[in-house]
């Protein structure tokens with residue numbers, strides 16, 4: 001058995017595995033895809049101390065860094081189930097989709113999240129060439145140019161407010177008849193001169209010139225009329241889905257399936273820790289996920305030295 005088994009090899013999982021390995025703890029890492037969401041990212045300009053990099057390059061560095069330590073990397077496998085230890089200090093069990101079982105004294109869940117997509121023509125084609133999901137990450141790439149935001153909940157309205165200070169104009173497209181964001185955010189966004197709000201709008205297509213996005217079409221769901229606007233980008237803000245379905249039932253989660261953690265990355269199950277985008281931690285960013293992974297690892301180590309093995 002492992003002392004620590006880390007599930008997921010994005011920024012949070014890689015940081016966790018490196019930290020536990022550096023403590024001399026027997027560490028396993030379930031690495032379905034090194035880098036996680038970072039692999040889907042073109043330019044990264046907010047990974048502090050590295051002014052500019054690209055997703056695949058950062059993912060490669062993550063893998064190299066992990067492999068420079070004594071970490072047992074298990075590739076091409078996904079966790080399907082967690083069976084918590086029966087008594088304190090006992091072994092937790094992870095069942096893989098292949099049916100195999102792995103045991104460990106502590107588990108660090110770092111299975112990340114994925115952005116909900118519009119699922120319209122052009123979205124895949126112009127991903128990273130206009131279609132964006134993270135305003136903190138990609139907002140500055142659209143400086144002085146017109147963009148749209150899809151989604152009128154808190155994240156969509158926050159994105160519109162954030163982007164309005166950077167881009168020339170924001171069109172906020174909301175499918176529902178009203179914005180569902182908090183009142184204070186709605187008041188703020190309505191006060192901005194360069195934001196237009198369109199409700200009852202269903203985005204139907206992302207258009208482009210083959211090289212980059214040039215506009216989008218939307219339909220008025222009330223009267224069926226079709227509309228089209230020219231924008232250089234769209235920020236899709238219709239939800240971030242944590243990859244935690246496989247844990248449902250056993251562990252405390254938020255309404256939207258984020259694993260509940262305390263300030264030490266402890267979950268509701270003793271000996272099971274969680275880090276990064278799969279958790280309730282606010283602000284889903286690479287540097288935040290790495291910090292959380294480090295924190296979860298140090299907490300796991302603390303657990304190992306304090307709780308006697310059963």
Ligand code: FAD
Nearest residue numbers: 008010011012036037079111112113137276277284285286
């Ligand atoms: P993830 O990166 O999601 O990694 C989770 C890993 O777990 C994945 O490898 C996944 O395959 C694996 N996994 C999932 N389920 C299972 C399972 N059941 N068993 C085993 N493994 C599993 N942040 C920035 O700071 N700057 C940026 O410029 C930036 N740009 C972004 C651009 C895009 C297009 C996207 C999508 C995100 C961007 N982000 C950016 C956000 C950043 O990528 C995430 O916050 C960060 O990757 C989260 O790290 P994580 O390790 O928690 O999860």
